[in-house]
Amino acid sequence: MSRKVYLDNAATTRVKKEVIEEMNNYFDKFYGNPSSQLYELGRKSKEAVEKARRTIAEFLNADEKEIYFTAGGTEADNWALKGVAFANLNKGKNHIITSKIEHHAILNTCKYLEKFGVETTYLDVDKYGLVDLEQLKKAIKPETMLISIMFANNEIGTIQPIEEIGKIAKENKILFHVDGVQALGSVKIDVQKQNIDLLSMSAHKIGGPKGIGALYIRKGTRIDNFVHGGGQERGRRAGTEGVQNIVGFGKAVEIVKRDFDSYLERVTALRDRLIEGIQKNIPHVILNGHPTKRLANNVNFSYKYVEGESILLLLDMEGISASSGSACTSGSLDPSHVLLATGLDHGTAHGSIRFTLNEEITEEDIDYTIETMKKIIEKLRSMSPIKNDEDLKNS
């Protein structure tokens, strides 16, 4: 079978041609250091960086002075949490509220900060992966300095009520950080309307290059600088700018903005075709995440009585790339913390597969995926000693 279907766009995306073309100018043509303002090559680079910054700022309804480039989403998350914590710990604030289904860039940073006296509340989620706003309100203390909630979950695609959380944060004068890495390009982000104080972003999830991201920091936010050195990024994140990457990021956002409505319409329809096809053709499946409040490109199912890594290997043989929440694919002992937080038992969580689409996928690709999955699940189930829920309980 020669068909190749890449359905792991939440892991990373193919860099768009227009993005590559734009980036290519900044390797051997305009290679000046943006800090070298006294000659043209340097000024060209500086202009390119500032143009990208403006594009991103406008897309978020932010000011360009509020956008800081980082090496990616993980660095932006690290900066937001550590920067706020270290700037506020000596002001009698030591409490962070986040959720159990955040990316490890958040969870492991919180764990690190706990060594410095930070206390973290990890909010539960319901079976769809939504945080409970009442639990959030109850968790707020006088010491709370930051609420950090992801806009949309990378595994199950659930979109949180960010505007309402932003309101709660504002009413209680608490900073609000949003990990927007998966949401950027799929959800309308408006930092004013949604009262977001800090927003993490990454380029490679939206057709941009790897190794570049940004943190939006609302003017007046009490946050420490992150990388100490020269005066780049207004002295807050030093180091010579990755000009070609920043240019690529800017171009990717420009394209996302241009194609936003058509992308959403097309990908949502493909997503629903895949969801319905799987539900119709394969018995004993559970849709993970929210049925409607989910990212346009995310399909995540648990296939009972089979294990995810086996499914991925068989999919790969048929030319389909996907990912799994099984422990076997992560090298850890437990399956995905996100799936466990939604209440799935370990056995079922091990059998979960995530497909994440993009606009290049066709209806034929979707139908081929459904057909292939049907065969794979049948094959693995015929080999499994677990045939039903009773077996699962008794084993």
Added chain:
Amino acid sequence: MYTEAVMDHFRNPRNVGSIENADGVGQVGNPKCGDIMKIYLKIKDDIIEDVKFETFGCGSAIASSSMATELIKGKSIHEAVTMTNKAVIEALGGLPPVKVHCSVLAEQAVKSALYDYAQKTNKVIKGLENYKPEDDEVHCH
């Protein structure tokens, strides 16, 4: 990440299925860890005439079960009981370090099925005198 032998046994597993009225059946692992192996034995005159397996688990779990059944098929129960997880790994041309537990599970599944046979027939199999299946009810590796 996997050797050709692992992929071969994963793609075309040998001896998949179950045996009705098997002389010995062993099941080890649990769904929490993501691996369960069940081995069925047909035994005549202490010789393993037929063996089948069912496995819930990752690629290397399926390949390890398949290889283990190949290693014991046609052997006497006294030979089969000496099959180690190392033999399974060797026959597969190696396993990634994080997957070594799959071969351990395969060894345990064989022992557990042989134990079941010994219990049912009141036989003593050297090497299984102190074997307790519940000891294999391990925490995830």
